Amino acid sequence: MNDTERTQTYMAENVKEVILLKYGEVVLKGLNRSHFESILEKDARTRLKKCGNYKLTSAQSTMYVTPLDEDAARAIGKTAEECTKIFGVVSVSIACEIEKDMDKITAFIGGYVKSIRNGAKTFKVTGKRSDKKFPYTSPELAAICGGAVLKANPDIKVDVNNPELDVRVEIRDYAAYIHARSIPGAGGMPAGSAGKGLLLLSGGIDSPVAGYMLAKRGVSVEALHFDSYPYTSERARQKVVEISEAMCDCCGKVNMHVISLTEIQEAIRDTCREDYFTLILRRFMMRLAEKTAKKVGALSLITGESLGQVASQTMSALGVTNSVVKSLPVFRPLIAMDKEEIIRTARKIGTFDISIQPYEDCCTVFTPRHPTTNPVLEKIEAEESKLDVDGLVSRAFENIERIEIKA
Ligand code: ATP
Ligand code: MG
DSSP states (O other): OOHHHHHHHHHHTTOEEEEEEEEOGGGGOOTTHHHHHHHHHHHHHHHHHHHOSEEEEEETTEEEEEEOSHHHHHTHHHHHHHHTTOTTEEEEEEEEEEOSOHHHHHHHHHHHHHHHOTTOOEEEEEEEEOSTTSSSOHHHHHHHHHHHHHHHOTTOEEOSSSOSEEEEEEEOSSOEEEEOOEEEOOOSSOTTTTEEEEEEOOSSSHHHHHHHHHHHTTEEEEEEEEEOTTTSOHHHHHHHHHHHHHHHHHHSOOOEEEEEOHHHHHHHHHHSOGGGHHHHHHHHHHHHHHHHHHHHTOOOEEOOOOTTSSGGGSHHHHHHHHTTOOSSOEEOTTTTOOHHHHHHHHHHTTOHHHHTSOOOOGGGTTOOSSOOSSOOHHHHHHHHTTSOHHHHHHHHHHTOEEEOOOO
């Protein structure tokens, strides 16, 4: 039975299909739980608007998405997929909503399993009685429903340890819900609930993933990109705009700022030791990022650095880079991740294919042949002091540009 046929059968039986969105960590919140819940609902409503005509209600640590017309009922599978992007939701299930009446439940559940089992040979029923006034306990509910499934599907067997199909029957306050198809949700904390963070966004694979990981913890991400025109091209900058646009679907709106490092890079090239180029440049990036964060009200910096990935990401190099940041935490969520894991996430969030387009980045302009991997802070500082650091920073910062990103 395909999705449309199944929806029609349920409609004929007066059973509605709804989507259940279960909260994650939000349930652990104390007094400000309702604040987090309202952010979650707002995000859900924004996403549902794109999907069709649905009603959203909340009760018992769950949001209920109910289709309001036939088109919405037919599109429920796609809508459930969209709901997996809501931060703060840990599981998404398409459930059949049915009256809290044991006869009606047992009359329905056998045919329900037939319609969704898709060749499954084993099953179990898990009962969950949240409404304690319901006259059957959770184990009784599971046993009675299991019997009804066996009667309607004589060739299926019970396997309580490793079933192919885990059928859940939940007796909640307003109705009973039967489902067997949960998809993991995005998890994390509701979008934007943690405040703003400034992501240093290059055109590479890593930084969009770093932004996504913090967005998942409730950070509203704003991006800062450094270019080095004319050493980097207009097309390279456009690529980063496209990455920001792609990030919006998962991370919420990601506005972007651009600062040119041309004068700074030329000064470093003309004045400093070649093996220190990259690290001195990265310290300028961090200073400018901290200033930008202050300007836009961001409370942290976020980078895509991963320990040992390149010369500037050894522990001592990161220490040298980090030491110029005075007043903000620097989040490096990829620090312990392997490239393979990072790539998997980049594919999931839809940035990978854009990131691998071969355009230059300011970090690849004037790259040293043998960058230092074990720098000593004092030596880097001494080399850097040959430059007019404050003047270079303020001139670069004066020309910051803001780019409005189309979500
Ligand atoms: P990515 O794949 O994100 O480019 P990377 O592995 O190439 O990262 P680096 O180029 O060393 O690593 O940069 C480390 C981090 O510094 C990036 O993840 C990003 O946060 C920041 N960064 C690098 N280049 C830029 C840039 N042009 N603009 C803004 N941030 C940058
Ligand atoms: Mg890079």
